[in-house]
Amino acid sequence: MSALVDDLLADVEAKNPHQPEFLQAVEEVATAIAPVLEKNERYRQEKIFQRIVEPERVISFRVCWMDDRGDIQVNRGYRVQMNSAIGPYKGGLRFHPSVNLGILKFLAFEQVFKNALTTLPLGAGKGGADFDPKGKSDYEVMRFCQAFMSELFRHIGPERDVPAGDIGVGGREIGYLFGTYRRLDNHFEGVLTGKGLNWGGSLIRPEATGYGNVYFAAEMLNTRNTTLEGKTCLVSGSGNVAQYTIEKLIELGAKVVSCSDSNGYVYDEAGIDRTKLSFIMDLKNKRRGRIKEFADQFSSAEYVATNGTTDHNPLWKQKADCAFPSATQNEINATDAANLVDSGVTLVSEGANMPVTAEGAHHFLEAKLLYGPGKAANAGGVAVSGLEMAQNSQRLGWRREDVDGHLHRIMKSIHTVSRDASETYGQPGNYVLGANVAGFTKVADAMLEQGIG
Ligand code: NDP
Numbered sequence: 001m002s003a004l005v006d007d008l009l010a011d012v013e014a015k016n017p018h019q020p021e022f023l024q025a026v027e028e029v030a031t032a033i034a035p036v037l038e039k040n041e042r043y044r045q046e047k048i049f050q051r052i053v054e055p056e057r058v059i060s061f062r063v064c065w066m067d068d069r070g071d072i073q074v075n076r077g078y079r080v081q082m083n084s085a086i087g088p089y090k091g092g093l094r095f096h097p098s099v100n101l102g103i104l105k106f107l108a109f110e111q112v113f114k115n116a117l118t119t120l121p122l123g124a125g126k127g128g129a130d131f132d133p134k135g136k137s138d139y140e141v142m143r144f145c146q147a148f149m150s151e152l153f154r155h156i157g158p159e160r161d162v163p164a165g166d167i168g169v170g171g172r173e174i175g176y177l178f179g180t181y182r183r184l185d186n187h188f189e190g191v192l193t194g195k196g197l198n199w200g201g202s203l204i205r206p207e208a209t210g211y212g213n214v215y216f217a218a219e220m221l222n223t224r225n226t227t228l229e230g231k232t233c234l235v236s237g238s239g240n241v242a243q244y245t246i247e248k249l250i251e252l253g254a255k256v257v258s259c260s261d262s263n264g265y266v267y268d269e270a271g272i273d274r275t276k277l278s279f280i281m282d283l284k285n286k287r288r289g290r291i292k293e294f295a296d297q298f299s300s301a302e303y304v305a306t307n308g309t310t311d312h313n314p315l316w317k318q319k320a321d322c323a324f325p326s327a328t329q330n331e332i333n334a335t336d337a338a339n340l341v342d343s344g345v346t347l348v349s350e351g352a353n354m355p356v357t358a359e360g361a362h363h364f365l366e367a368k369l370l371y372g373p374g375k376a377a378n379a380g381g382v383a384v385s386g387l388e389m390a391q392n393s394q395r396l397g398w399r400r401e402d403v404d405g406h407l408h409r410i411m412k413s414i415h416t417v418s419r420d421a422s423e424t425y426g427q428p429g430n431y432v433l434g435a436n437v438a439g440f441t442k443v444a445d446a447m448l449e450q451g452i453g
Helices: 003-015 020-039 041-045 048-052 101-117 138-155 171-185 205-222 240-251 274-287 292-297 334-342 358-366 380-394 400-424 431-449
Strands: 057-066 072-083 089-095 124-129 161-164 232-235 258-261 264-268 301-305 322-324 347-349 370-372
Touching: 003 020, 003 048, 020 041, 020 048, 020 101, 020 358, 020 431, 041 048, 041 431, 048 431, 057 101, 057 138, 072 089, 072 101, 072 138, 072 161, 089 101, 089 171, 089 380, 101 124, 101 380, 101 400, 101 431, 124 138, 124 161, 138 171, 161 380, 205 240, 205 322, 205 347, 205 370, 205 380, 205 400, 232 240, 240 258, 240 274, 240 322, 264 292, 274 292, 292 301, 334 358, 358 370, 370 431, 380 400, 400 431
Parallel strands: 089 124, 089 161, 232 258, 232 322, 322 347, 347 370
Antiparallel strands: 057 072, 072 124, 258 264, 264 301
């Protein structure tokens, strides 16, 4: 690493102790863009990097609500408004007990470069709460969302900050949040994305992150003159991103052999077909059950519990051609990454945000895998959110094939700019370098043009 990057990172570390995920994300970006900073004196002079790692604004607030037993619950809510140089703040809300400021800052920071890559005018933000929707009744979730929005509403708006979903925030939560915003603000406007189709949502938004990731993977494979057809694929997670990754992989003729939740994974040697995928969607989106039930239902599948597994996750030892981690951050460590390489995987495309540790990513780059970092590969979700905002502004709803066509074109464009930047900086095929450089320069130039602030 260059002395310049060492100094920058030491400064960020000193200012942000106890935020390991944020520091991990910053280090990845700093390392990738080092040659850009070395070459561009104005970026250094105007301290673009020191400015881009500092959120424009952080809002932290109390969320009080009453559970079904009549007990008062207190949670902590946040919105990190990271960067608005190229558009209004945009990024999801995460409801999960692990949520803290450091995690949201890592996610908001990733979002800066991801949103820049989409070709759309989207700034970056992220928010959420340490609320666990698991095991809560619909009314409890509704009361929590109402309490959360009763503070957040004053900080967001269609030209200011437009949140969406993330872990623990799907269609149900977006509905409760939007209803509360509409009543408090007395405006019906496109303030959230991922809305229901009858009230301003976009076709293909639920599918967008998973479909987009598969489109991105297909582009990477195309550089080696091959396709997804007949490839065996490992998918982790069983939520929104995983479900539509599996759907598109099936459509393109791949064989998906796994999915997971936070308790364990299922490995289905016969492959997950459309019928089995419907079972997963019903299980996770309606009945809100555990993935173990998949193995109880289908005899070709085995269930492996992973709670408490610390040194490695046996899911990543299964034989496959491609892997689509789609659950959460750091789900693939150095041992898992080495196992994936050893078992012959040639492509890893990140549906989740930062699912691979820094050491794991290093393995993939060393082994010259086709390795799509989340800020490029999973940008389809926020891209279609941007298209939902465009439809809301027009007061129109576009056809399914039109939105999907835009999504496909955007993912191809993200692949092209990332590949081209990797070539310009002498590391062809290094999408980590390419995506970071392409995203960074777009935002950095906008910040330069808009003056110091
Ligand atoms: P969901 O809440 O729909 O699903 C999350 C899935 O990951 C569930 O299967 C969940 O299991 C599992 N999971 C969550 N936390 C953990 C954990 N600590 N260990 C193991 N498994 C875990 O979320 P999404 O599908 O929306 O998000 C998945 C990932 O994709 C996240 O990293 C998110 O930031 C990223 N992403 C999402 C986008 C979107 O449009 N939704 C856009 C871009 C990125 P369980 O049910 O047991 O909690």
